[in-house]
Each structure stands twice: as structure tokens, then as C-alpha cells.
Amino acid sequence: MSGRPEILFPLFGALDTLPGIGPKTAQHLAQLDVETPRDLLFSLPYSVQDRRRRDTIQGLDLPSVATVEVTIGSHRPARNKGGAYRITVRDAQTDFQLVFFHGRSRYLTAQCPEGARRLVSGKLELFDGIAQMVHPDHILPLDEAADIPDFEPVYHLTHGVTQKTMFKAARGALKLLTDLPEWIDPGQVAKEDWPGWKQAMNQAHEPKGLEDLAADAPARARLAYDELFAHQLTLALARQSERKSRGIQSRATGKLQSRVLAALPYRPTGAQQRAIEEITADMASDQRMNRLLQGDVGAGKTLVGLMALLVAVEAGGQGVMMAPTSILAQQHYEGLRPLADEAGVVLELLTGRDKGAERKAKLAALERGDIQILVGTHAVFQQDVHFADLRLAIIDEQHRFGVRQRMELAEKGIGADVLVMTATPIPRSLALAQYGDMDVSVLDEKPPGRKPVKTAVISTERMEEVVSHLRHAIDEGRQCYWVCPLVGESEVMDLTAAEERFKHLRAVLGEGVVGLVHGQMPPAEKDAAMAAFQSGETKVLVATTVIEVGVNVPNATIMVIERAEIFGLAQLHQLRGRVGRGSAQSTCLLMYQPPLSDGGRRRLEVLRESEDGFCIAETDLQMRGAGDMIGTAQSGLPRFRIADLERQAPLMAVAQSDARALLAQDPGLTGARGRAARVLLWLMKQDQAFRLISVG
Structure with missing residues (x-):
């Protein structure tokens, strides 16, 4: 498959071959990311004018x-x-x-x-x-x-381009369409009663009324599906080439796992058991595991992670667990240690702080295989770190999408199984768009013994009340997080906001009671402030960045979030999950600055009413849209021209299973439908997919 198939050449020609488009207009259209007749066809009308x-x-x-x-x-x-x-x-x-x-x-x-x-x-x-x-x-x-026409389509415009120009050019582009071979599963086409590709394009550009513009109109749904299918096909190809890379079979004996389970004060939830079974089965197969473990705050991901690491050890190998920051690595280490001791397993911590002789000793033990489970930051990937027999790598990515880390692991030539843990509940459609190359296990039950967090919504005008409530709580020996908003674009502005709040609370509550953590601090100071809070020396921790707050402080039972209305729902849910980790009743105060917009009020009410991260994430998606929800800039989410992840979410799952089924039957895409799918991949500019098509 060397290059673009000839049947598509006309669609990828120059724009100024279309009627009414000269070099100048072509330049204007480039502002809309329209550079070829194909791009113009994918810019569907958004409205229709009855003429x-x-x-x-x-x-x-x-x-x-x-x-x-x-x-x-x-x-x-x-x-x-x-x-x-x-x-x-x-x-x-x-x-x-x-x-x-x-x-x-x-x-x-x-x-x-x-x-x-x-x-x-x-x-x-x-x-x-x-x-x-x-x-x-x-x-x-x-x-x-x-x-x-009786119904004139209305297009999105850019400076220097009129409706007339768009209409005429689109009509010209439609004349270039040829019948392409069908790439969608025939059963799916029949079930939805979708038109063929060419017919769908014509219908989408010639709406007969508003109902033809709806996301579920057959022509629109079909074109959206084409986009999702091409995307999922690329991910499925990545998965196929990933799985072909040598996997290691790690068979569990259950010897170590049973010791840990016996030492636990409670039984794992059904969801945890299911996830452990799925992971154990993956590790036993000779294909490389690439699994996402998605669990809401407090759903017990750590236990599942430990069980997976024990499978690696039971099979005679080693496991590694990586966290994004030293603080989180330290915390994982402290959480896992008592359980590893029960199982009689050697667990060690390696971060960028290990220097000199101590570091050398750890590295030697790791290379000999004396260390069975290593917990660390990305420092575990430095050149001088060698494992005797690495079987499993767990990546815990608090808020950080680990596509890069996943790739790095693969590039290290480590055939180890990979488990990515995320505490961000992502709606299914987005999880598929984001992690479509992975298999997903979901923890959707909370372990026993956790009390729900009481959530209240309060105006900033009642600040004094909140502070006196805090004073009482501190007198009772409790601790509190106080999160300041990211007000400005600049961290400097945020800093002043946090420092003002810090000074104010310190003045009211007394010296030495209040600590401060913000993004501009040197890591050592940050660690010191966190440690002081963890040990209970400071009672209130004022923080700008949410990220630092991944710490587990069971004694912290109050979470105050200032200007909660400007945070995303998922983010607020994450923050709230930082309290309620001990047995005491915890509270989360969402402070807003009046007046509150309708959307803002609805978002805060959703939080007050629900503790279910997945339900909150679905609401977030409907209210804010996909890009906003995880910050498109860093989310690695594909940008679709026609498909709408909010309204057409169910299609994403169908596209994934269709793509995987096609590859299972035809791994090299050489059959009739496989060749049609190649045309689709070229049409959707997914050329990187061709590097992944298996040669065998």
C-alpha cells in the first residue's frame, strides 16, 4: 500500500479547481482548515434555509x-x-x-x-x-x-467567503464523488438503514429540512460513523502490532495473593475481583497485555494493582509501579509495604532522590532479582536501571494521560505487560476515543467502610462563617485542605490569590497552623509543606494546584474549594475524593462567587447530589463538551469534523468492535472489505495507520 489510491485523487486536488474559488478564496478557506475538495465536503452545512x-x-x-x-x-x-x-x-x-x-x-x-x-x-x-x-x-x-434549491444549505463561513461561494464550491466538489467500495460491516448498514458513502455525502449537503441536520439523520450518522471507524481502525492496528510484540506468559499460583487476601480486614468488592481475574488472564496469555484500570476515587485500585504485581512475582519475575511524582510514589510505597510484608515479598522505592551508594546498591539488587517489586517515579526508566526479569509495569497516571509513557515502555523493548491506572472516570465514549487500543477494566463499586462525603454549596459572602467552622474543626483535631482557584492565565496571579488566602487564614487561625503549596515552589519546599501536613504538624493546607493534592491524609476531613464554579466537574469530584479517606464523617464545601450562572448552578448541584464519578463525568460531557472536559490541548483526543462525541457516543463502541472484528478476520486488510477500509483510512488522512498494518 504505497500511496493514496487513484480513486481518491480528485478529492485531494487543489481547491481552486472548484467553481468560484480563486487563489485568494482558497487562502481564506485555509482558515477553516479547508485545503482540498475533500475538506470542503467534510464541512457539512449547519443549517438550512427554506427557499x-x-x-x-x-x-x-x-x-x-x-x-x-x-x-x-x-x-x-x-x-x-x-x-x-x-x-x-x-x-x-x-x-x-x-x-x-x-x-x-x-x-x-x-x-x-x-x-x-x-x-x-x-x-x-x-x-x-x-x-x-x-x-x-x-x-x-x-x-x-x-x-x-428549495432548501438551501447554510455553511460555516470565514472572512472573505460568502454563502454563495461555499454553496457553489460544495456543489462542484459533490460532482467529483465516485462510488467507493463499502467499508462498514453490511449488517450494521442494514440495521441502521444507512445510505452508501457517496449518497450520504450528497444527502448531507442537500438537506430537505431541519430534521436532515440532526445527528441521528441517516446520512449524518453514517458519515460520523466513517470518522469514528477510521479512528478505531487505526487504534486497533496499533493494538494488533503492540500485541504481536513479544509478550511474556506470567502464570499466577495464587500463593502470595492468598496471603494478602487473608490479611485484609474486608473482602475485595465484586468489581475488584472481576478486574483481578481479567488481569490475571491477560498476564497468562503470550500476547502483551495493554489494559486500562479505570476506577473512581476510593474504588480500591491499589489493591488490584498489588494483586497484578504479585502475579508477576508468583511467576518468578518482577513488577514495577510508577507514579508521576515522588510524593505519590512514596505514598504507594507506604500503602503497599504492609501488604507486601504479609506476602513475604521484597518491595523497594526508587526516585530521583536516591543518590550515590544507596542508589547503586538498589540497582544491583534489582539486576540480581533480589528486589521483586519496585515502586518509583519515571526515574525507573533511566539508562542505568536494569531488571532481572520484568513482567509487569503499572503506570499510575493521576490526571496525566500516559500515551507517551505507554510508548516509552514499548520502545524500551520491554515485553512486559502494561497496566495503566487512572482515577479519572471518563465516560465510555471518551475512554474509547482516548484509550481505544487498550482493554478496559472498570471499578464501579466502593469498598465497605467508606462514608459518603457531605457536600455543601456556599456563597463566598459567607467566608467568615466558613473560617469559624474551620476553627472548631481544628480544635477537635481535624485537618483541612483549602484549594484556591487558578484565577488568571498566569501562575503569578494564582500565586497572589493563594498567598492572600494563606495570610488571611494564618492571621485568623494562628502561626504554624497553616501551610501553603503552589506550582512555583521548589520541589523540596513543596515536599516539606506536604510532609508537615501529612504528619499533622500543620492543620490547614492551602494549595493552588490540584495535582499536588494526590496525597492520602486520612485525618483530613474538610475540603474547601474556592470559586468552585470555575473548576470542571470531574476535577471537583477528584478533589472531593481527597477527603473521606478515614472513618470520620467528612465535608466538602464548594464556595462560589455570586451571581452564579444557570450552568454553574447545575454543575454544583450535580456534585451535591451524586457521589458516582462516572455519572458525574457523563453529565460533565453533556454540559461542557468533550474538548473542554479534559482540556483538548493535552488530552490527545482526536478532533472529528463530523462526528459529535457527545451526541453520537454509542456509535463509538460499535466502531470499536467493528474495527477489531474486521482485523481479526483480515489482519493485513487484503480482503475485499479490508481493501475498502484502506480507502477509508486514506480518505480520513489516517496515513500513519499504514505503518502499522501487519505484514504477516
Whole structure:
């Protein structure tokens, strides 16, 4: 498959081959990311204008768009500069006026000679009791009237491009369409009653009414599916080549796992057991595991991770668990240590802080295989770190999408199984777009013994009340997080906000009671502030960045979030999950600055009502859209031209299973449908997919 198939050449030609587009307009269209006829076809109309013909405007409710045949009457040029040029016209029953500002008489008398018949179309309004059409959209001699369809599509425009230009160019692009072989599973096409690709394109650009613009209109749904299918096919190819890379079979004996389970004060939840079974089965196969473990805050991912690491050890190998920061690595280490001791397994911590002789000793032990489980930051990937027999790598990515880390692991030539853990509940459609190359296990139950966190929504005007509530809590020996918002674009502004709040609380609550953590601090100071809070020396921790707060402090039972209305729902849910980790009742106070917009109020209410991260994430997706939800800039989410992840979410899952099924039957995409799918991949500019197509 060396290059683009010939059947697609016309669609990837120059834009200025289309009617009405010169070099200048082509430059303007590039602003809309439209560079070829194909791009123009993928810019579907977003609305439709009813241009059905009428005999007369009599009886119309004005204002309204009307299309009617008229006889041109008298011209009344403007009396003064900037005034209106008026032409009286008559339809089958009544008179009205065409009005032009800055109208040039010579041009208008040539266009509309008195006594001529014309088709006019535009918005009619009543002005001083007279019906007027100001700057009609169309004035055509009757022999050209067929140029206006009954329903005219309305396109997104950019500076220097008119509806007329877009309409004409799109019509030209539609003429380039050829019938392409069908790449969608025939059963799926039949079930949804979808048109073929060419027909769908034609229908999408020739809507017969508003219902044709709906996301579920057959032509639109089909074109959206094409995009999702091409995306999932690329991910499935990545998965296929990833799985072909040598996997290691690690078979569990259950010897170590059973010791840990016996030492636990409770039984794992059904969801945890299911996830452990899925992971154990993956590790036993000779294909490389690439699994995502998605669990809500407090759903017990750590236990599942430990069980997976024990499978590696039971099979005679080693496991590694990586966290994004030293603090989180330290915390994993402390959480896992008592359990590893129960199992009689050697667990060690390696971070960038290990220096000199100590580091050398750890590295030697690791290479000999004396260390069975290593916990660390990305420092575990440095050149001088060698494992005796690495079987499993767990990547814990608090808020950080680990596509890069996953790739790095693969590039290290480590055939180890990979488990990515994320505490961000992502709605299924987004999880598939983001992690479509992975298999997903979901933890959707909470372990016993956790009390729900009480959530209250309070205006910032009641700040003093909140602070005195805090004072009582501190007297009772409890601790509190106080999160300041990221107000400005600059961290410096955020800093001043946090410092002001810090000074204010320190003044009220006393010296040495309040700590501060922000993004600008040197790591050592940050660690010191965190440690002081963890040990209970400081009672209140003021923090700007959410990220630092991944710490587990069971004694912290209050979370105050200032300006909660400007945080994302998923983010607020994450923050709230930092309290309620001990047995005491915990509270989360969402402070907002009045007045609150309707959207803002609804978002905060969702949080007050629900503790279910997945349900919150679905709401977030509906309210804010996909890009916003995880910050498109860093989310690695694909940008789709037609598909709408919010409204067409169910199609994503179908596209994934269809793509995987096609590859299972035809790994090299050489069969009839496989070759059709190659055309689709070229059409969707997924050329990177071709590097992944298996040669065998």
C-alpha cells in the first residue's frame, strides 16, 4: 500500500479547481482548515434555509424569508449619501419594496430593468407598514431560477467567503464523488438503514429540512460513523502490532495473593475481583497485555494493582509501579509495604532522590532479582536501571494521560505487560476515543467502610462563617485542605490569590497552623509543606494546584474549594475524593462567587447530589463538551469534523468492535472489505495507520 489510491485523487486536488474559488478564496478557506475538495465536503452545512417558491407574500407572518416571482416596477434612488435605494416590485397579489443601502444606480438598473420578471429571495420585514426586503439574498432572471434549491444549505463561513461561494464550491466538489467500495460491516448498514458513502455525502449537503441536520439523520450518522471507524481502525492496528510484540506468559499460583487476601480486614468488592481475574488472564496469555484500570476515587485500585504485581512475582519475575511524582510514589510505597510484608515479598522505592551508594546498591539488587517489586517515579526508566526479569509495569497516571509513557515502555523493548491506572472516570465514549487500543477494566463499586462525603454549596459572602467552622474543626483535631482557584492565565496571579488566602487564614487561625503549596515552589519546599501536613504538624493546607493534592491524609476531613464554579466537574469530584479517606464523617464545601450562572448552578448541584464519578463525568460531557472536559490541548483526543462525541457516543463502541472484528478476520486488510477500509483510512488522512498494518 504505497500511496493514496487513484480513486481518491480528485478529492485531494487543489481547491481552486472548484467553481468560484480563486487563489485568494482558497487562502481564506485555509482558515477553516479547508485545503482540498475533500475538506470542503467534510464541512457539512449547519443549517438550512427554506427557499420554496410562493405566488405571493400576502398573508405571510413577517419577518420571514420568502422566495417569490415578481415584476420589477419603479426605481427610487437614494436622496442622500448613505440613504436607501428602493425598487417597488409586484408579485401575483401585492406590492413590496427591495431596499439597497449604498446601492449603485447603474448596476441596479442593469440587474433589475423596469418591467422585467425576476425571482427574488430574502428576509421580508415590515417597516412603517410597508413590506421590505433589504439586500435580497438572490435576484435571478427566471431562466436561472433553478440555481436556488428549495432548501438551501447554510455553511460555516470565514472572512472573505460568502454563502454563495461555499454553496457553489460544495456543489462542484459533490460532482467529483465516485462510488467507493463499502467499508462498514453490511449488517450494521442494514440495521441502521444507512445510505452508501457517496449518497450520504450528497444527502448531507442537500438537506430537505431541519430534521436532515440532526445527528441521528441517516446520512449524518453514517458519515460520523466513517470518522469514528477510521479512528478505531487505526487504534486497533496499533493494538494488533503492540500485541504481536513479544509478550511474556506470567502464570499466577495464587500463593502470595492468598496471603494478602487473608490479611485484609474486608473482602475485595465484586468489581475488584472481576478486574483481578481479567488481569490475571491477560498476564497468562503470550500476547502483551495493554489494559486500562479505570476506577473512581476510593474504588480500591491499589489493591488490584498489588494483586497484578504479585502475579508477576508468583511467576518468578518482577513488577514495577510508577507514579508521576515522588510524593505519590512514596505514598504507594507506604500503602503497599504492609501488604507486601504479609506476602513475604521484597518491595523497594526508587526516585530521583536516591543518590550515590544507596542508589547503586538498589540497582544491583534489582539486576540480581533480589528486589521483586519496585515502586518509583519515571526515574525507573533511566539508562542505568536494569531488571532481572520484568513482567509487569503499572503506570499510575493521576490526571496525566500516559500515551507517551505507554510508548516509552514499548520502545524500551520491554515485553512486559502494561497496566495503566487512572482515577479519572471518563465516560465510555471518551475512554474509547482516548484509550481505544487498550482493554478496559472498570471499578464501579466502593469498598465497605467508606462514608459518603457531605457536600455543601456556599456563597463566598459567607467566608467568615466558613473560617469559624474551620476553627472548631481544628480544635477537635481535624485537618483541612483549602484549594484556591487558578484565577488568571498566569501562575503569578494564582500565586497572589493563594498567598492572600494563606495570610488571611494564618492571621485568623494562628502561626504554624497553616501551610501553603503552589506550582512555583521548589520541589523540596513543596515536599516539606506536604510532609508537615501529612504528619499533622500543620492543620490547614492551602494549595493552588490540584495535582499536588494526590496525597492520602486520612485525618483530613474538610475540603474547601474556592470559586468552585470555575473548576470542571470531574476535577471537583477528584478533589472531593481527597477527603473521606478515614472513618470520620467528612465535608466538602464548594464556595462560589455570586451571581452564579444557570450552568454553574447545575454543575454544583450535580456534585451535591451524586457521589458516582462516572455519572458525574457523563453529565460533565453533556454540559461542557468533550474538548473542554479534559482540556483538548493535552488530552490527545482526536478532533472529528463530523462526528459529535457527545451526541453520537454509542456509535463509538460499535466502531470499536467493528474495527477489531474486521482485523481479526483480515489482519493485513487484503480482503475485499479490508481493501475498502484502506480507502477509508486514506480518505480520513489516517496515513500513519499504514505503518502499522501487519505484514504477516
